[in-house]
Amino acid sequence: MTTFKLVMPGDLNHYGFLFGGKMLMWVDEAAWMAVSNDFPGQHFVTVGMSEVRFKKSVHPKSVLRFESERTRIGNTSVTYHMDVFSRPIDIAAEELVFHTDITFVRVDGAGNKIPVR
Numbered sequence: 001m002t003t004f005k006l007v008m009p010g011d012l013n014h015y016g017f018l019f020g021g022k023m024l025m026w027v028d029e030a031a032w033m034a035v036s037n038d039f040p041g042q043h044f045v046t047v048g049m050s051e052v053r054f055k056k057s058v059h060p061k062s063v064l065r066f067e068s069e070r071t072r073i074g075n076t077s078v079t080y081h082m083d084v085f086s087r088p089i090d091i092a093a094e095e096l097v098f099h100t101d102i103t104f105v106r107v108d109g110a111g112n113k114i115p116v117r
């Protein structure tokens with residue numbers, strides 16, 4: 001699944017670049033939309049991310065592209081690989097700024113893990 005985000009002034013840290021916590025929130029959100037789309041009617045919570053490394057600073061006024069690809073279906077969990085690309089709005093080229101593997105667990109209404117269907 002592909003989703004996009006426009007970096008706004010309120011998303012920046014005190015140095016004027018994207019705040020890393022925002023990136024993690026958007027990665028979680030984009031991947032959650034992918035798992036919810038792939039498994040409609042089932043409820044998922046995030047259980048973990050693999051390596052979290054910010055490879056490049058994200059400049060203000062950038063458009064981010066989130067590319068999630070499902071890489072594993074387990075018993076109760078599903079894993080997605082996520083690449084995030086950044087493109088400053090006045091530049092044509094984009095670059096990879098972040099990647100991780102993010103895993104969700106299917107839960108019932110009480111928050112207990114249950115097998116993925």
Ligand SMILES: CC(C)(COP(=O)(O)OP(=O)(O)OC[C@H]1O[C@@H](n2cnc3c(N)ncnc32)[C@H](O)[C@@H]1OP(=O)(O)O)[C@@H](O)C(=O)NCCC(=O)NCCS
Nearest residue numbers: 045046047048049074075076077078103105107111112113
């Ligand atoms: C998600 C939750 C229900 C899992 O319950 P649990 O008893 O701890 O689960 P387990 O340790 O048996 O792991 C369940 C699955 O997650 C996988 N898993 C656990 N930790 C993982 C990690 N760090 N990375 C990737 N996968 C992980 C396990 O391999 C297992 O997969 P499988 O069933 O497909 O083989 C529970 O940990 C929980 O409620 N966590 C909070 C979730 C949440 O609130 N997320 C939002 C963040 S604020």
